[in-house]
Amino acid sequence: MESNRERAQTLSETFKNRSRSITVFLLIFLMILGMVLAGKSTEMVMGDQAVTTLQDGWELKGGGESMKTLVLPATVKNENLEPLILSRTIDQQLLEERTLLLRTSMQDIQITIDGEVLYAEGLPSDGLYQNIEASLWHMVDLPSTSEGKLLTVTLTSRMREFSGILNPIHAGPRDALMRFLFFNMHGGMLIAVILVLLGLMTILFSFALTNFTDNRLLYLGLFSIIVGIWILSEARILQFFTGNRFILGGISYMMVSLIPVTFLLYLKDAVLMAHKKAFRHLALLFLLNFFLNFGLQVAGIAPFFQTIKLTLVFMLLGTLLVGSYLLYEVWKYQNHQAKQFLSYMLLIFIIVSVETLQFFSRNFSATSRFSRFGIMVFFLLLAFNTFKYIQEFQKAENEAAFYEKLAYLDFLTKGGNxxxxxxxxxxxxxxxxxxxxxxxxxxxxxxxxxxxxxxxxxxxxxxxxxxxxxxxxxxxxxxxxxxxxxxxxxxxxxxxxxxxxxxxxxxxxxxxxxxxxxxxxxxxxxxxxxxxxxxxxxxxxxxxxxxxxxxxxxxxxxxxxxxx
Incomplete structure (x- = not known):
């Protein structure tokens, strides 16, 4: 049995590790907060106020086309990164809708009426921390005098992957468009909020368990919060809360880079305890990858969108590596925990593979739709196993305390022996x-x-x-x-x-x-x-x-x- 001194040392080291982990992730939070405070909050933030989808009647110029009629949404070849110009005449029905709702995918946008600029939004030329490509919503009110005039929407992208994307354009009263956005995207937000709240409760619970000798609860809570923030960013409703371009364009990539860090640390303490050193080093490599990506973006050397490609490849390789360790544990030691976790890893492997495939096939609109539900299920499985382990641990602790008390008890006097x-x-x-x-x-x-x-x-x-x-x-x-x-x-x-x-x-x-x-x-x-x-x-x-x-x-x- 572990001596009191050894147990005290173990608990002390556990609390030190908890403090170090919280410090690192607090530092990351402060870095991101610094980007928010250093940058300007533009009018991209959404307000709190039947929507028509303008599919037909658009003419396209650009992307190798002189002029053609098309139906939105659409994707066209635009290898030369030419501006894509959509145009249509504003009729009375469109004017009655009053407001346009558009989403740009890593694109600059300019809207004109009869050649006069009504709205423009693009990558800022100043501001080191705002120089980040972002996919954004835009709400543009049509002037009451614009009936019969030519509406032109010009989209320009510096990224080949997004240069040919033409998203749907919606029209309607501003408050109706707000409801349309919220109710079409609220599923992801609901999952995100649940995960963040569960993560916070798990972290608080980890500090309440003062006799627990590892940090699996802490890492599980951090994993849940990071995944929740990622899902929230992918739900396309962050503009309800902020207009900061660094957050709108970068938070998703930052969270993806951090997900494997907390996941590997959880594995280190919960499943693959015999390989703690290897998984601690692997988690450190992913953490360094996060800081490298962050630094390259802030320095203007390489955007998140480019560095995330390597991160996704690393994640896929990391998933295979974790699977190999689990298989080894099952084969060599008949590790029941590893065998159970191997089935969970199959779900993660499918999620990472689908996300990677969607990303590299440029199907960005489908990104995270499948994974948000898969990760929610994965977290619940981890949480169930973790709390089941804690329940068994507490039971064993109570039994050990009971027998320890008996060992030190004089049965006749009920005092110490x-x-x-x-x-x-x-x-x-x-x-x-x-x-x-x-x-x-x-x-x-x-x-x-x-x-x-x-x-x-x-x-x-x-x-x-x-x-x-x-x-x-x-x-x-x-x-x-x-x-x-x-x-x-x-x-x-x-x-x-x-x-x-x-x-x-x-x-x-x-x-x-x-x-x-x-x-x-x-x-x-x-x-x-x-x-x-x-x-x-x-x-x-x-x-x-x-x-x-x-x-x-x-x-x-x-x-x-x-x-x-």
Whole structure:
């Protein structure tokens, strides 16, 4: 069984690891918050106010086409990154809708009416922290005098993957468009909120479990929060809460880079404990990958959209590596936990594979639709297993505490036994925290006589009477023990002679009162002395010294009785 000192060291190291993990992720949060505060919040933030989808009637110029009619949404070839120009005449029905709703995918947008610019939004030329490509919603009010005029929407992208994307365009009253956005995207937001709340509760619970010796709950909570934020960013409704371009364009990529960090740390503590060092290093590599991606974006060297490709490949390879470790554990050691987790990893492998395939096939509109539900199920499976483990752990802890209590309990007096005495002495004499204390040793006289004349049951009652008198006299200053048979001990933190004299006098007075109720002598010999930290004697030598003092007292009492 793990010693108290080893367990204390384990718990101390666990709390240190928890603090380090919280510090790292708090640092990441502060970095992101810094980007928010350093950047400008534009009018892209959405307000709180039947929608028509304008599919037909559009003419396209650009992308190798001089002019053609098309139906939205559409994707056209645009290898030369030419501006795509959509145009149509504003009729009375469109004008009555009053407001247009458009989504750009990593594109700049300009809207004109008869050549006059009505609205424009693009990548800012100033602001280091705002220089990030983002997919955004745009709401544009049509002037009341625009009927019969030519509406032109020009889309330009610096990224080949998005240069040919033409998203749907909707029209309607502004408040109707807001509801349209919210109710079409609220599924992802609901899952995100649930995951974030579950994550916060899990983290709080991890700090409440002070006797838990690993950090799986903490890592599970962080994993849940990061995945929740990622799903929220993919739900395309962040503009309800912020207009900060760095957050709108970058938060999704940042969270994807952090997901494997917390996941690997969870595995390290919960499933693959024999490979802690390897998974700690692997998690560190993914954390370095996050900071590298972040630095490259902020420095303007490489955007998140480019560096995330390598991250996705790393994640796919990491998933295969984790699967290999799990298979090894199942094959080599018949690890039941690893076998169960292997089935969960199949779900993760499918999710990562589908996400990677969607990303590299440029099907960006489908990104995260499948994975949000898969990850929700995956988290619930992890949470179920983790809390089941904690329940079993607490049960084992309670049983261990119960049996430990029994091991240190004297069944006759219900006080501490010799093992409890030796445990407490070891703590008092620990070189790292030793302090002075007083030892009192006591021995009953005439116990054999009581057993012979009145029976062993009465002898046991006499032992209990003496022990209860000890507890009543010394419990405020120390702890009482029955060492076995007719031997007792008291460890006192208060070492003053006056305090001891007062307590021992009270003890003998209590014995005199007990004597009035029994037909046999209730006599106890005692000896006591103080062990100072500066005294370099071994405790066994000090114990022998006090024991001799007790026997001297026994002889004096016997001589006094014989003389009387």
């Amino acid at each position: 010799r093992m409890a005495f030796e445990r407490d002495v070891a703590e008092l004499t620990d070189p790292e925290k030793s302090r002075e204390f007083r030892l009192v040793l006591l021995d009953m006289n005439h116990l054999k006589q009581i057993n012979d004349e009145f029976g062993h049951q009465e002898g046991d009652r006499a032992i209990v009477r003496v022990f209860n008198a000890l507890v009543d006299s010394f419990q405020k200053e120390g702890t009482c023990y029955r060492l076995g048979g007719d031997e007792f001990a008291v460890l006192l933190g208060s070492t003053g002679a006056s305090v001891y004299e007062k307590r021992i006098e009270g003890f003998y007075h209590r014995l005199q009162q007990e004597q009035l109720h029994v037909p046999y002598p209730v006599e106890v010999a005692s000896g006591s002395d103080v062990l100072l930290p500066a005294d370099h004697r071994m405790f066994r030598d000090f114990y022998h010294h006090v024991d001799q003092m007790m026997y001297q007292d026994k002889r004096r009492r016997k001589e006094k009785k014989n003389a009387g």
